[in-house]
Amino acid sequence: MFLCCWLGLVALIPTTLSTNPGVKVRLTEKGIEYGRQLGMAVIQQKLGSIKIPDFSGTEKVSPIGKVQYSLSNMHIVNVGLPKSSVDLVPGTGVTLSIGDAFISLNGNWRVKYLRIIKDSGSFDLDVNGLSIATTISIKSDETGRPAVSSDSCSATVGSAKVKFHGGASWLYNLFTTFIDKALRNALQKQICPLVADAVSDLNPQLKTLNVLAKVDKYAEIEYSMVSSPTVLKSLIDLSLKGEFYNIGKHQEPPFSPAAFNLPPQNNNMLYIGMSAFTVNSAAFVYNNAGVLSLSITDDMIPKSSPIRLNTKTFGTFIPQIAKQFPGLMMKLLVKTVKTPTLTFQPNNATVQAITTVTAFAIQPNSTLSPLFVLNLEASVSARMFVSEMKLAAAVTLNKMDLTLDKSYVGDFQVGPLENVFHGVLKLVVLPAVNAQLAKGYPLPTIGKMKLMNTQLDVLKDYILIGTDVQFS
Structure with a gap:
């Protein structure tokens, strides 16, 4: 394979023009x-x-x-x-x-x-x-x-x-x-x-360069060049679009990539800088696809947990629920209100998400009776890592805030429910999110390329992946 670890990257001629790239490769x-x-x-x-x-x-x-x-x-x-x-x-x-x-x-x-x-x-x-x-x-x-x-x-x-x-x-x-x-x-x-x-x-x-890489049935990521490669005396810089799209529908998000520069490092063969824009474009795509929601039922909560999704448990905090809907199981629908936003600061990746949580009582005939709607704002920390040829992540909860949006059972105080929903997030929502993030998203690659000695650093507005490569 003749010089493919770098000519394959240099050789892209731009087909689109953009002010700033979402991904840079050095x-x-x-x-x-x-x-x-x-x-x-x-x-x-x-x-x-x-x-x-x-x-x-x-x-x-x-x-x-x-x-x-x-x-x-x-x-x-x-x-x-x-x-x-x-x-x-x-x-x-x-x-x-x-x-x-x-x-x-x-x-x-x-x-x-x-x-x-x-x-x-x-x-x-x-x-x-x-x-x-x-x-x-x-x-x-x-x-x-x-x-x-x-x-x-x-x-x-x-x-x-x-x-x-x-x-x-x-x-x-x-x-x-x-x-x-x-x-x-x-x-x-x-x-x-x-x-x-x-x-x-x-x-x-x-021809194996993943200019348009399929992620799953909802999304694909484009790695086409947005400008000609910058050839210097001892290095080559490449500017890639680095943007997620809904499959079959390339809609631009209401935000643009910010400019960023790769630091002068030479310990690895290859450096990949991925901006917050790229990750946020993924959130925009999945939100547009309507998949940033989760229905939670009692069987999804570990049996060892004292938290149960039924009107008896919630009736402890909201007595009118137990009175109006005695002995019924419940269902929660967690749904994003707006696209989650990720920010990169040195050694820190944070995601802000605004969602609604709608609680239902499940009637004996399986119909759903709405009980209340809560606004839930959550901040989570993201740990980014490279798994084989993909960028993956795992999130942990930093804090959450609950407010009442609508009640169908009369007024009640939200404060006593915070521990319950804190537990629901940690036991059900975040594990579901992490299971999806662990699948990873493809990095720009060519042929039978393997990454070795990989390191990842979170910097301001982007993450930096330093790696050696090997071709089989």
């Missing part, structure tokens, strides 16, 4: 070096597939006279690429240079001279001082995914050393004078096309 020198190592392995493999056709000719060799020669069955036995570098050209693109490379091959030789004398044997050839330089162009294909190609390439073959097995010493003169040049030309003609193939072979991998 590839560091460490990541570029890993990409170089991957690329060299692929190019080395490609050069090992060089095919040199059989060729023959007639030359005059002193003191033998005319010599008919042929070389056949030539094949590569070893390729070495001891020196290589990938250089970023600020504001433009990528150059790949390979120096002091060598190729070893062997084959068979046959000569005929003085009309009747024939000789044959095998030979080994070591070609040294091979150098390759190529520039890589980056564009977008018709699907909005990246595509790369070798824009220009040059290759030169240095010295060659041959060892014949069998035959006389004059064969070396024949090689040095005539065959050496022919073999070098045959090699040089194939090197750049093979390098171009190695770059082109990256494109199927680039």
